[in-house]
Amino acid sequence: MNEELAKRIQQSEIDYLTSRISSIGERKGNPEGVEINTFGETIAYYIKTMPWFIFNSVKGLSDADTNRLEDIVQFYAARDRLFQVDLNPVHSGSMLFKRLAELGFYQNGFHSVLYGLPKEDKPYLQTNITIVEVDNEKQFDHYAEIHCLGSGMPLSAKQHFVNNNIGLLNRAGWKIFLGYLNGIPAGVAVMHISSGIASLTLAATHPEYRNQGLQTALINRRLFEAHEAGCELVTAQASFGSTSQNNMERAGMHIAWTRSTFIQSNKM
Numbered sequence: 001m002n003e004e005l006a007k008r009i010q011q012s013e014i015d016y017l018t019s020r021i022s023s024i025g026e027r028k029g030n031p032e033g034v035e036i037n038t039f040g041e042t043i044a045y046y047i048k049t050m051p052w053f054i055f056n057s058v059k060g061l062s063d064a065d066t067n068r069l070e071d072i073v074q075f076y077a078a079r080d081r082l083f084q085v086d087l088n089p090v091h092s093g094s095m096l097f098k099r100l101a102e103l104g105f106y107q108n109g110f111h112s113v114l115y116g117l118p119k120e121d122k123p124y125l126q127t128n129i130t131i132v133e134v135d136n137e138k139q140f141d142h143y144a145e146i147h148c149l150g151s152g153m154p155l156s157a158k159q160h161f162v163n164n165n166i167g168l169l170n171r172a173g174w175k176i177f178l179g180y181l182n183g184i185p186a187g188v189a190v191m192h193i194s195s196g197i198a199s200l201t202l203a204a205t206h207p208e209y210r211n212q213g214l215q216t217a218l219i220n221r222r223l224f225e226a227h228e229a230g231c232e233l234v235t236a237q238a239s240f241g242s243t244s245q246n247n248m249e250r251a252g253m254h255i256a257w258t259r260s261t262f263i264q265s266n267k268m
Contacts, residue, residue: 001256006090008197009115009256012235014043014059016192016199019174021045021055023167032164037075039068044075044083050164053084053261062091066099073103073264085262088113105262110240116253118198118227118234123220126213130183131221134176140169142185143178150188150204177221179205179214187214191222198226200236203244215244219251 018036024047025034033048042065047055058072076083085105087096125131134143144161148154153161168174173194179187186209190202200222205214226234238245240258249255 003090005115006088006256008195008233009113009235010060010088010090012194012197012199012233013113013237015194016173016201017045017059018043019171019192019194020168020201021047023171024164026167027163035079039072039075040065042068042072044072046076046079046081046083048079051081056081056083058083058085061085061087061096063093063096064091066096069099069103082263084108086111087260087262089257100262104264106265107260108263109261111259111261112238112240112242112245113256113259114236114238114245114248114253115256116223116234116248116251118231119220119223119252120227121224123217123224125217128182129213129217130180131217132178132180134178135170137166137169139178140166140176143176143188146178146185146188146206147202147204149206175222175225177218179218181209181212181214184209186212187218189215189218189222191225193226193229193231196231197233197235198222198229198231200234200248215247216251219247223251 021034021036024032032050035046037044042061043059045055045057056076085100132139134140144165145155145158147165148158148161168176168190173192175191177189178185187205188203192199192201200219203215203218223234234253236248236253238248
């Protein structure tokens with residue numbers, strides 16, 4: 001790992017998240033209330049109707065933007081929104097940590113950042129698994145249902161997953177995959193390609209079909225697609241020590257670093 005590689009890995013996440021959240025904001029009238037603001041080289045994401053940290057987070061913060069932290073805090077305060085700062089070790093030093101503490105931030109967790117190489121060989125599939133690239137709304141309907149249930153939400157929330165992901169269907173740089181187990185739609189995975197890097201951005205399995213090899217197959221398919229697209233690197237993020245992290249490591253990916261996440265104590 002070196003500084004240049006670390007910056008590229010960090011930027012790949014910013015690229016895909018900006019594209020994904022922009023796709024939500026591009027819906028007619030911006031009904032979800034999407035805002036993306038920059039503070040120096042730091043990016044702040046906000047979605048009015050979605051309070052989760054993934055949609056209300058700060059990416060790319062480094063020592064150089066320490067003096068912009070108060071502006072970032074005010075941006076979210078004006079919207080009455082709890083947010084999370086995702087801090088990577090790229091140009092993060094004591095000055096930044098001290099300012100975070102002065103503004104009442106504390107570390108609330110860790111997150112794994114992974115990287116690896118594309119795979120040149122087409123992956124072997126179990127005979128009961130089939131993977132297709134989603135390119136039409138009928139397949140996307142299966143994707144939305146599996147994403148919903150795989151995220152632990154009731155089926156009644158499916159339309160939210162349709163509304164907030166349909167912008168990725170056939171969007172430049174994005175590929176969506178649907179995995180079938182014994183002919184039944186059972187798993188999904190997404191990737192984003194930008195600047196020679198493929199980001200493995202999302203994966204979910206229907207709860208009834210877990211632990212049967214679907215996600216391993218979907219990871220390997222995306223590593224192969226990265227090679228086919230001419231990528232030189234693959235990146236991903238996962239909860240520390242999670243099944244997702246372990247699956248990616250078994251597929252040959254490695255931990256680049258463990259990211260720290262911060263929130264403000266006076267906002268809890």
